[in-house]
Amino acid sequence: MNPRKPHVDWDSLFGDDYDYFDLPDLTPELSGIEASSMVELGGFQPGSRLLDAPCGHGRHANVLASRGYRVVGIDRDERFLEMARDESEKMGVEVDYRHVDLREMSFEEEFDAAVSWYSSFGYFDDETDRDILRRYRRALRPGGRFLLDMHSPYRHIPSVLANHDMHVDVLRRGQDLAVDIQELDAEASRYYAEKITIRDGKVERARYSVRMFTAPEILEWFRTAGFSHARVMNETGGPFTVSSRRLVVLGTA
Ligand SMILES: C[S@@+](CC[C@H](N)C(=O)[O-])C[C@H]1O[C@@H](n2cnc3c(N)ncnc32)[C@H](O)[C@@H]1O
Incomplete structure (x- = not known):
């Protein structure tokens, strides 16, 4: 559960x-x-x-x-x-x-x-x-x-297997990064994600979840x-x- x-x-x-x-x-x-x-x-x-x-x-x-x-x-x-x-x-x-x-x-x-x-x-x-x-x-x-x-x-599966049960997306703009880490809950068929942005050294986090x-x-x-x-x-x-x-x-x- x-x-x-x-x-x-x-x-x-x-x-x-x-x-x-x-x-x-x-x-x-x-x-x-x-x-x-x-x-x-x-x-x-x-x-x-x-x-x-x-x-x-x-x-x-x-x-x-x-x-x-x-x-x-x-x-x-x-x-x-x-x-x-x-x-x-x-x-x-x-x-x-x-x-x-x-x-x-x-x-x-x-x-x-x-x-x-x-x-x-x-x-x-x-x-x-x-x-x-x-x-x-x-x-x-x-x-x-x-x-x-x-x-x-199915898009996430290869990345999940390679990243300790998580799907990771990284977007780079110069020195700045947006990293989206998605943890899959297989029972609920839903991923729980945290988007972490690092911009001019400042870190922001946003959580969300999406049904698959x-x-x-x-x-x-x-x-x-x-x-x-x-x-x-x-x-x-x-x-x-x-x-x-x-x-x-x-x-x-
Ligand atoms: C991924 S964006 C896609 C927007 C647009 N369809 C596009 O292709 O650019 C998702 C959008 O959903 C809106 N949104 C999220 N929850 C909503 C809600 N409960 N009611 C109306 N809009 C919502 C957000 O403000 C955002 O603009």
């Missing part, structure tokens, strides 16, 4: 260390490519109404709006929403950004499609995450689609949440295998 409970230090995880270490890699080019993948993998129809949840700093929502989609973006982080609004102004596009917690989404059959991109699902306990999935389902009109992009659970799903398990969650159909694929829409970088799920309401 493991006494640990899911917990996330959101503000530390997505504070200015995120801007410093992570944002430079999330280039406009990458976001544009990912937005194209969403459209292709989700089969989003031109001009349709999309929910980007959570939208972060709007890197996909603004691009999708520039391509003619009608987009609502929600996030818990006001700072990210401000960045998203500033960028939408610069780009001359319109996105409806709202400060909404995923656990309180209450849209009813309003969207043709919804997307959760970049490992943004599975941070809460299972009951809460199942409830969030039901909320995505309720946000969709009948036949609407939900595209969920997550880490593959096998394909049959997440498909069962989709069915239980009321989706009439769901299937898994890899990041390019091909078959999901142990070598896939991402586990992508497409559910139909």
Whole structure:
């Protein structure tokens, strides 16, 4: 039995260390490519109404709006929403950004499609995450689609075997380091992580935990949440295998 409970230090995880270490890699080019993948993998129809949840700093929502989609973006982080609004102004596009917690989404059959991109699902306990999935389902009109992009659970295994039962990610920016240490709880199929940043010699720590799903398990969650159909694929829409970088799920309401 493991006494640990899911917990996330959101503000530390997505504070200015995120801007410093992570944002430079999330280039406009990458976001544009990912937005194209969403459209292709989700089969989003031109001009349709999309929910980007959570939208972060709007890197996909603004691009999708520039391509003619009608987009609502929600996030818990006001700072990210401000960045998203500033960028939408610069780009001359319109996105409806709202400060909404995923656990309180209450849209009813309003969207043709919804997307959760970049490992943004599975941070809460299972009951809460199942409830969030039901909320995505309720946000969709009948036949609407939900595209969920997550880490593959198998991605971590070689590193875990090599690192005393832990998965370790190291990101270096000059002399500064962001070290993400993830301890796997196999019984809960969840990793408990600590992100340690060392910047100008100053050390910051943020804890979080993320659920990892096998394909049959997440498909069962989709069915239980009321989706009439769901299937898994890899990041390019091909078959999901142990070598896939991402586990992508497409559910139909
Ligand atoms: C990994 S980022 C991904 C954001 C965006 N999809 C992207 O690709 O850049 C996860 C996001 O989830 C947001 N978030 C975390 N918990 C949330 C909650 N309970 N409700 C709404 N947003 C939340 C964070 O503020 C952050 O912007």
